[in-house]
Amino acid sequence: MAPSIRRLGILTGGGDCPGLNAVIRAVAKTAILQYGIEVVGIEDGFQGLIEHRVRPLGIKDVSGILTRGGTILGSNNKCNPARYCTGRKPNGELIWEDVTEKCLTTLARERLESIIVIGGDGTMACAAPIAAAGINVIGVPKTIDNDLVGTEITFGFLTAVATATEALDRLHSTADSHHRVMVCEVMGRNAGWIALTAGVASGSDVILLPEIPFDLRRIADDIDRRMRDTGFAIVVVAEGARPQSGKQVVSRYDPTSHDPIRLGGIGNLVANEIADLTGVETRTTVLGHIQRGGAPIASDRILATNFGFHAMAVLASGKRNRMVVRENNLFSDIDLFETVGKQRLVPIDHPLIAAARAIGTSFGDGAGSITPKPIPSALV
Ligand code: F6P
Numbered sequence: 389m390a391p392s393i394r395r396l397g398i399l400t401g402g403g404d405c406p407g408l409n410a411v412i413r414a415v416a417k418t419a420i421l422q423y424g425i426e427v428v429g430i431e432d433g434f435q436g437l438i439e440h441r442v443r444p445l446g447i448k449d450v451s452g453i454l455t456r457g458g459t460i461l462g463s464n465n466k467c468n469p470a471r472y473c474t475g476r477k478p479n480g481e482l483i484w485e486d487v488t489e490k491c492l493t494t495l496a497r498e499r500l501e502s503i504i505v506i507g508g509d510g511t512m513a514c515a516a517p518i519a520a521a522g523i524n525v526i527g528v529p530k531t532i533d534n535d536l537v538g539t540e541i542t543f544g545f546l547t548a549v550a551t552a553t554e555a556l557d558r559l560h561s562t563a564d565s566h567h568r569v570m571v572c573e574v575m576g577r578n579a580g581w582i583a584l585t586a587g588v589a590s591g592s593d594v595i596l597l598p599e600i601p602f603d604l605r606r607i608a609d610d611i612d613r614r615m616r617d618t619g620f621a622i623v624v625v626a627e628g629a630r631p632q633s634g635k636q637v638v639s640r641y642d643p644t645s646h647d648p649i650r651l652g653g654i655g656n657l658v659a660n661e662i663a664d665l666t667g668v669e670t671r672t673t674v675l676g677h678i679q680r681g682g683a684p685i686a687s688d689r690i691l692a693t694n695f696g697f698h699a700m701a702v703l704a705s706g707k708r709n710r711m712v713v714r715e716n717n718l719f720s721d722i723d724l725f726e727t728v729g730k731q732r733l734v735p736i737d738h739p740l741i742a743a744a745r746a747i748g749t750s751f752g753d754g755a756g757s758i759t760p761k762p763i764p765s766a767l768v
Pocket of ligand 1: 576
């Protein structure tokens, strides 16, 4: 055990995700029971660090939270201390400041030299200046999008896939009854892991990913074929998917946010085009934050508990500024700074795409079967 650790902070950053509470519980219980470390929860991500909002976390505080969705600490995906919006000038221009020093003051007042930061790529990027200033930051990879580099899986992803798969299964029966096309928009900004995995798990006919720009005429041809064969069709589209000749669909832009772009709307666009091109009645469902809410499934509770325990083991070993990862089913850790500004996209020759193409699934690009490359797959 690194001798100096007496107190430890925990922070959850970015969009929430099933399994956050399971990580908080595992970190806090391991810290208290195995190492006798006092644990402090930082509220609402980096916002709580800037505003000095923290609270003690004892065994009682983290008991009974394993199965709960969300995060008992609160989270925030708008705030980056290194580029923080503090208001507007009289001419309306936004004022940006680096408030990292405020975070360091909170940490010093709380006598916290180490923090566990649970988040995605944005959260790790926000934590990097704090780590560079001398605080030991141990990251735990969270996101339903499953797009963090260095780890084959993030917790929360498999719960989101289970939720999306159940929704797609339900859409199947109503599509069948009405002989309709059902389009379901799922999350996945630049990486289509949820669309791909839930699409295959539900037997969807068309899967549209950000990594494979699509051609609407080819999708219409594939739908026509499917309507002739079975009389209905299911399309799953990632929110970040785009036509070959177009851009991602942005639903809102918030200039004051560290993460200003909200995607959304591609489902409706695809559905309207399919209806116009095929003449088949088409409906859209947008799953949205239903994929992020609610209890984690069993495998995510286990993954989150393992990540929390490993984060404490890494901290106790004296290592600095690491992110815990799972690779080939084994837990290890990588340099936290390695993850900043990178995303793990779906390789277009991923074995699951090859398997889906082989059974006739369309990716909207007109390509037929391909030979898969032997890429290790972490989807199950
Ligand atoms: O990053 C995870 C994610 O679920 C994305 O897929 C989605 O674009 C985003 O969060 C939505 O975030 P917000 O909470 O700001 O709506």
